[in-house]
Amino acid sequence: MSAPPLPRSALLQMFRTMVNIRRFEETIRDLFFQGEIPGFVHVSIGEEAVPTGVCAALDPGDYITTTHRGHGHMLAKGGELKPMMAEIYGRRTGYCKGKGGSMHIVSYDLGILGANGIVGGNIPIATGAALASSFRNHAEVAVCFFGDGASNEGTFHESLNLAGLWKLPVIYVCQNNAYAEFTPTAESTSVPDIAVRAAGYGMPGVIVDGNDVLAVYAAAREAVERARRGAGATLIEAKTYRWEGHVVGEQAFVGEYRPREEVEAARARCPIARFANYLETAGIATGADLDEIRAAVQADLDAAVAFARSSPFPEPLEAELDVFASA
Numbered sequence: 001m002s003a004p005p006l007p008r009s010a011l012l013q014m015f016r017t018m019v020n021i022r023r024f025e026e027t028i029r030d031l032f033f034q035g036e037i038p039g040f041v042h043v044s045i046g047e048e049a050v051p052t053g054v055c056a057a058l059d060p061g062d063y064i065t066t067t068h069r070g071h072g073h074m075l076a077k078g079g080e081l082k083p084m085m086a087e088i089y090g091r092r093t094g095y096c097k098g099k100g101g102s103m104h105i106v107s108y109d110l111g112i113l114g115a116n117g118i119v120g121g122n123i124p125i126a127t128g129a130a131l132a133s134s135f136r137n138h139a140e141v142a143v144c145f146f147g148d149g150a151s152n153e154g155t156f157h158e159s160l161n162l163a164g165l166w167k168l169p170v171i172y173v174c175q176n177n178a179y180a181e182f183t184p185t186a187e188s189t190s191v192p193d194i195a196v197r198a199a200g201y202g203m204p205g206v207i208v209d210g211n212d213v214l215a216v217y218a219a220a221r222e223a224v225e226r227a228r229r230g231a232g233a234t235l236i237e238a239k240t241y242r243w244e245g246h247v248v249g250e251q252a253f254v255g256e257y258r259p260r261e262e263v264e265a266a267r268a269r270c271p272i273a274r275f276a277n278y279l280e281t282a283g284i285a286t287g288a289d290l291d292e293i294r295a296a297v298q299a300d301l302d303a304a305v306a307f308a309r310s311s312p313f314p315e316p317l318e319a320e321l322d323v324f325a326s327a
């Protein structure tokens, strides 16, 4: 792992964020199978280093947009466990009053301009936020998280063209987890590395090990500095892997579409175990310190599940509220 230009407290916070994301998603996966969670749930277990490393390089006022697989990005940008969990349970105490569910969580206060179930739909939104920021001297940076599949959508190409042309303060983070639904990237994408597409739009394209949280942080940090000084956008491709299926519960309708050895090899590259090992061998934390963090996360998570379970559902008439904003 690369040397961190960060104090111990920030490194431990990164570890906590990664554990938070992992345990949050393992919990909702298990609760889904117990029939407690309505709708669809897409988890990003195994990909925790990407949101953690990127969001550690952002300021609270910066923006993010994310996808159907967005819990990790929300949590890394400061999302609280209770309203996150309540939203996924469809309860009124959730971030969107129970009307967004897992795939459509928004928190403007946290600069989270939305998760989005339309593949590629979040890319122009981040680009628009960056355009607005460019009128304010690039004060805020917008980050867009998306998958390798989304990089084949027209929205990706149109957005990168304008961001390149207008030097917008935006960072496109392609979280390449090797599959789009059930299709391997190599069978759907014209280039082996998404990052090379940046050249067509006049911006740097950076490939980073998406399982190395400090490498992700370093790449994001550089891109943020570039964006804030008005030098324009960056495309970061973080190579990682999703350990679980495309959607929780897919075993009921798809067969095995990934070689078992491939999944096992990815699990052996666990980004959290790797970071824990780094923290311990570098003398930054002891095993007991890390266990304490894991226990604190678990206690918060248990409280969040209890909160969600005991929160009310929205009333049917509330479906019509918050649809239009007043001018």
Ligand SMILES: Cc1ncc(C[n+]2csc(CCOP(=O)(O)OP(=O)(O)O)c2C)c(N)n1
Pocket: 067, 068, 069, 117, 118, 119, 120, 146, 147, 148, 149, 150, 151, 177, 179, 180, 181, 246
């Ligand atoms: C415009 C659009 N086309 C197709 C779909 C169906 N769909 C949902 S997720 C997905 C795959 C997305 O893959 P990728 O962008 O690589 O993200 P990942 O799921 O790997 O995180 C598809 C095709 C959709 N939601 N929206």
